[in-house]
Amino acid sequence: MNVGSETELKEENVRTTIRAKRPISRFLALAMTAGLVLAACSGSATPAPTPAPSPSGPAASTEPAASPSPSPAAELEGTISFLHKYSDPRYAPYFESVVAAYMAAHPKVTIQIQAESDQGVKDKLRILAASKQLPDIYFSWAGDFTKKFVRGELAKDLTADVTGAWKDSFTPAALDAYTYDGKLYGVPITLDAKYMAYNTKLFADNGVAVPTNLAELLAACDTFKAKGIEPIAFGNQYGWPAIHYLTQLNPYFVPAATLQKDYDPATGEFTDPGYQKALEAFADVNTHCLTKGANGISHEAAQAQFLAGKSAMHYLEAVEFFALTEKGGAPAALAANWDFFQLPAPASPAGDAGYLTGAPDGFLVNPNSQHLDIAIDFLKFLTNADNAAKLVADLGWLSPITGSATAANTFPQNVTVIENINKAKGMAIWLDTVTQIDVANAYLNGAQAMLDGTKTPAQVMDDVRAAAAKAKAESQ
Amino acid sequence: MSEASRLGRWSMLLWVAPAVVLLAVFVYYPVVDNILLSLYRWDAFSPKDVWVGLDNYVNLAADPVFWSALFNNVAYAVVSVVVQVGGGLTLAAVLEELVHGRLKGFFRTVYFIPAVISLTITGLLFQFIYNPQIGLLNQLLGGLGLGALEHSWLGESATAIWSIIAMSQWQSIGYVMVLFIVAMQRIPRELYEAAYIDGATRPQAFRRITVPLVREMSVLAMIITVSGAFLVFNEVQVMTAGGPNNSSHTLGTWLYKSAFFNDQMGYAAAIAVVIFLITITVSIVQLFLNRGKVVQY
Numbered sequence: 163m164n165v166g167s168e169t170e171l172k173e174e175n176v177r178t179t180i181r182a183k184r185p186i187s188r189f190l191a192l193a194m195t196a197g198l199v200l201a202a203c204s205g206s207a208t209p210a211p212t213p214a215p216s217p218s219g220p221a222a223s224t225e226p227a228a229s230p231s232p233s234p235a236a237e238l239e240g241t242i243s244f245l246h247k248y249s250d251p252r253y254a255p256y257f258e259s260v261v262a263a264y265m266a267a268h269p270k271v272t273i274q275i276q277a278e279s280d281q282g283v284k285d286k287l288r289i290l291a292a293s294k295q296l297p298d299i300y301f302s303w304a305g306d307f308t309k310k311f312v313r314g315e316l317a318k319d320l321t322a323d324v325t326g327a328w329k330d331s332f333t334p335a336a337l338d339a340y341t342y343d344g345k346l347y348g349v350p351i352t353l354d355a356k357y358m359a360y361n362t363k364l365f366a367d368n369g370v371a372v373p374t375n376l377a378e379l380l381a382a383c384d385t386f387k388a389k390g391i392e393p394i395a396f397g398n399q400y401g402w403p404a405i406h407y408l409t410q411l412n413p414y415f416v417p418a419a420t421l422q423k424d425y426d427p428a429t430g431e432f433t434d435p436g437y438q439k440a441l442e443a444f445a446d447v448n449t450h451c452l453t454k455g456a457n458g459i460s461h462e463a464a465q466a467q468f469l470a471g472k473s474a475m476h477y478l479e480a481v482e483f484f485a486l487t488e489k490g491g492a493p494a495a496l497a498a499n500w501d502f503f504q505l506p507a508p509a510s511p512a513g514d515a516g517y518l519t520g521a522p523d524g525f526l527v528n529p530n531s532q533h534l535d536i537a538i539d540f541l542k543f544l545t546n547a548d549n550a551a552k553l554v555a556d557l558g559w560l561s562p563i564t565g566s567a568t569a570a571n572t573f574p575q576n577v578t579v580i581e582n583i584n585k586a587k588g589m590a591i592w593l594d595t596v597t598q599i600d601v602a603n604a605y606l607n608g609a610q611a612m613l614d615g616t617k618t619p620a621q622v623m624d625d626v627r628a629a630a631a632k633a634k635a636e637s638q
Numbered sequence: 639m640s641e642a643s644r645l646g647r648w649s650m651l652l653w654v655a656p657a658v659v660l661l662a663v664f665v666y667y668p669v670v671d672n673i674l675l676s677l678y679r680w681d682a683f684s685p686k687d688v689w690v691g692l693d694n695y696v697n698l699a700a701d702p703v704f705w706s707a708l709f710n711n712v713a714y715a716v717v718s719v720v721v722q723v724g725g726g727l728t729l730a731a732v733l734e735e736l737v738h739g740r741l742k743g744f745f746r747t748v749y750f751i752p753a754v755i756s757l758t759i760t761g762l763l764f765q766f767i768y769n770p771q772i773g774l775l776n777q778l779l780g781g782l783g784l785g786a787l788e789h790s791w792l793g794e795s796a797t798a799i800w801s802i803i804a805m806s807q808w809q810s811i812g813y814v815m816v817l818f819i820v821a822m823q824r825i826p827r828e829l830y831e832a833a834y835i836d837g838a839t840r841p842q843a844f845r846r847i848t849v850p851l852v853r854e855m856s857v858l859a860m861i862i863t864v865s866g867a868f869l870v871f872n873e874v875q876v877m878t879a880g881g882p883n884n885s886s887h888t889l890g891t892w893l894y895k896s897a898f899f900n901d902q903m904g905y906a907a908a909i910a911v912v913i914f915l916i917t918i919t920v921s922i923v924q925l926f927l928n929r930g931k932v933v934q935y
Contacts, residue, residue, distance in 0.1 A: 458768060458769065577743070614795050617883070
């Protein structure tokens with residue numbers, strides 16, 4: 163068969179050579195290579211966060227003394243970076259407007275905002291911490307999450323900075339959440355708590371009363387189920403929604419002092435039988451109430467079911483309440499017919515029914531910031547009465563600044579939340595941020611496995627105890 | 639060696655030097671540095687690194703999630719080779735031989751479009767499809783009377799990774815198909831005409847002409863799919879983040895979680911070394927087995 167020399171195929175090892183036949187191709191190759199080299203060496207197009215200088219040697223292992231920043235009376239000058247986790251278009255404009263107002267009042271100050279998502283900020287913070295490039299002001303959850311920065315000497319001691327009238331303006335519990343070993347490391351900007359929102363019309367139409375204990379909740383769920391209504395819309399794609407149930411159930415079944423001991427990685431053992439009872443209670447709630455296959459549904463998709471009036475209840479944070487209002491985009495039928503209650507405790511709790519799941523969100527200051535004065539002054543501005551009231555009015559969130567939320571600037575349910583938080587004996591911080599990471603993972607994975615039917619509460623507790631033992635060993 | 643020859647050699651080195659420098663700085667140095675980092679215990683918050691030698695690798699060997707993730711990557715690779723390479727080759731042959739005129743271009747486009755959609759968007763799209771309550775898949779199964787087959791596709795340990803693998807095949811088969819179409823178009827038509835004159839059927843022509851003559855492309859496609867299967871990250875991270883209960887983790891997502899959630903950077907570096915060793919071994923073996931072989935007719 164004659165297939166021609168150009169297409170002749172030979173069985174041999176083939177070598178190819180590239181010959182630049184014309185000088186212009188050599189020129190183009192050189193130009194492209196030069197372009198690559200220059201691009202690699204040039205700075206990035208977007209402004210990089212202000213790099214923090216490397217920490218000094220072993221002498222820095224002792225706790226740096228808390229030193230008050232220079233008086234803000236002198237005109238402030240410089241550029242700082244500000245990382246937050248509110249990139250959602252519903253929330254970001256508030257922070258942009260506050261930053262713009264601050265810069266307008268301080269013409270020689272520039273604040274570079276870095277906006278991340280709730281999930282994205284978790285790894286961004288670690289990347290920046292590892293590369294010693296934490297911004298001047300950065301977001302952090304309360305609990306062990308902030309403690310990591312404290313232990314790594316990456317968070318400034320703000321005890322001497324948050325004083326006087328500024329300190330007095332905060333709800334004490336909010337400051338407590340960012341206080342470790344008697345020192346304050348964070349400035350809270352929101353107050354948050356977890357509640358069960360319910361569709362008042364569905365409850366009324368089906369003759370269901372607001373449950374006052376866990377057994378009544380399960381009975382209410384059975385009533386809704388029998389009528390073909392999904393009792394509680396629940397999506398657990400990333401695991402934390404289930405954790406929020408456990409965060410509330412643990413204080414109901416375990417004494418507060420035991421919880422405090424076990425949540426500390428240095429002393430945690432998780433041997434109290436109440437922990438397993440809390441998991442068993444969660445299993446009961448799942449069986450009677452929660453959406454089936456929840457591990458494959460996002461929290462937002464579940465919330466959409468509640469907003470559409472297809473579920474009777476939905477467990478969500480107070481910061482999400484705004485989404486249930488007409489201004490927040492909820493359908494009118496739901497917006498006019500919802501209320502909330504705390505996840506009810508068992509009839510005779512071994513723990514304390516007075517604890518409420520929730521925690522403030524806040525910001526830490528990089529101790530190596532070149533402009534500590536600006537950073538602290540900006541945080542003071544962010545949490546002043548006007549901006550706190552604006553946060554409540556614009557975002558529907560609750561501020562830890564006393565008196566910021568009133569009937570005049572927020573919807574009725576938010577006012578009730580403030581009263582409720584003030585009555586709470588204490589706040590139970592999210593289980594996946596208050597505990598050491600291995601313990602948090604044991605709970606996160608364990609809860610997903612329970613929903614999946616692949617683990618029992620006893621098996622989950624075995625994993626939690628093993629993780630606690632490992633955390634304890636590493637802390638010593 | 640003559641002066642001209644020496645100058646020619648120096649000129650050659652000058653031309654390749656920038657690329658070599660870039661490779662050395664941005665590829666080889668990080669690989670070597672990562673190997674060194676895997677011998678320490680460190681995290682983003684610790685002020686200093688602690689030498690642990692091979693402890694990270696010992697822990698890796700005892701970590702059930704690592705083995706589950708490795709299994710998921712292997713499953714990904716096997717399914718991808720069968721569906722993407724095998725299926726892509728078959729689709730390409732069908733389009734080249736059996737579909738003519740404008741329909742050929744139309745189907746090429748239809749099959750290729752998923753490949754140009756962002757992985758993140760595809761992941762979100764399939765989250766909706768796999769939603770156990772309102773998703774298209776369960777709705778379809780229910781409508782066909784196959785309600786017993788309905789699952790929480792991304793929410794059950796047994797189905798999560800397979801659901802993600804299926805999505806990946808949908809997205810990538812078109813890309814591999816196009817690669818094979820390009821290779822097939824280089825095959826002289828006379829070979830097929832001669833074969834048909836000799837009485838060969840279309841399947842025989844496919845087996846005896848098409849498959850051998852696209853061998854180089856097959857090798858390339860296999861290297862791409864197998865390497866891609868061991869490097870998969872976006873699909874899993876967007877759809878399940880490795881859950882439920884770590885069942886759908888791949889080596890890439892487990893590395894990510896170990897580094898940026900579990901604060902175990904050294905351990906994550908060890909996982910990265912393992913991924914590197916696996917992908918480079920697979921590539922070398924494939925290249926070695928298929929080195930320089932070209933079929934002659």
